[in-house]
Amino acid sequence: MERAPDRRSDGYSVALFGAGQAAARRLGFDHAIPDRAVRDGSTHIVTRDGGRRPGLGFADLPGEQRMMLRGDVERAAFGALPGDVEIRYATRPTGIEQDESGVDVTLDHDGTERNPGG
Numbered sequence: 187m188e189r190a191p192d193r194r195s196d197g198y199s200v201a202l203f204g205a206g207q208a209a210a211r212r213l214g215f216d217h218a219i220p221d222r223a224v225r226d227g228s229t230h231i232v233t234r235d236g237g238r239r240p241g242l243g244f245a246d247l248p249g250e251q252r253m254m255l256r257g258d259v260e261r262a263a264f265g266a267l268p269g270d271v272e273i274r275y276a277t278r279p280t281g282i283e284q285d286e287s288g289v290d291v292t293l294d295h296d297g298t299e300r301n302p303g304g
């Protein structure tokens with residue numbers, strides 16, 4: 187369920203640390219996410235006077251983190267979805283009711299409310 191009208195494939199830069207890599211492995215798309223890290227010492231800090239001096243980026247931190255864009259993760263996760271998973275865009279939950287027999291969720295799709303289960 188996604189409230190946006192379509193896939194949200196853009197986004198900022200993300201560092202994937204150990205826990206994120208383990209999650210990607212469990213979800214079955216670890217192999218599909220790239221490492222865009224540049225580890226050539228080219229990261230610079232811009233100083234107050236507009237000068238530059240060598241600095242550290244995420245990729246320079248100790249560890250095995252991988253650098254990527256949010257869209258890389260979105261694409262990898264989307265590609266790993268089983269074919270029978272239904273995706274609903276422009277949809278958001280407006281009500282959730284639980285009793286001993288289950289949970290009823292009411293959805294709003296583009297301003298139209300409905301309860302898909304009942």
Ligand SMILES: Cc1cc2nc3c(=O)[nH]c(=O)nc-3n(C[C@H](O)[C@H](O)[C@H](O)COP(=O)(O)OP(=O)(O)OC[C@H]3O[C@@H](n4cnc5c(N)ncnc54)[C@H](O)[C@@H]3O)c2cc1C
Nearest residue numbers: 187188189190194198199200201202203206256277278279
């Ligand atoms: C600038 C920036 C840099 C970051 N860098 C890092 C990083 O380096 N490493 C790292 O591990 N994390 C980083 N994060 C955090 C990381 O991006 C988030 O923790 C992660 O995206 C959360 O994933 P999510 O799927 O839970 O939520 P989201 O990616 O926010 O996805 C939630 C989705 O649910 C949809 N939605 C929201 N409300 C509703 C609703 N009511 N009904 C239907 N749909 C709804 C939204 O439209 C969205 O598509 C960064 C975050 C930012 C903003």
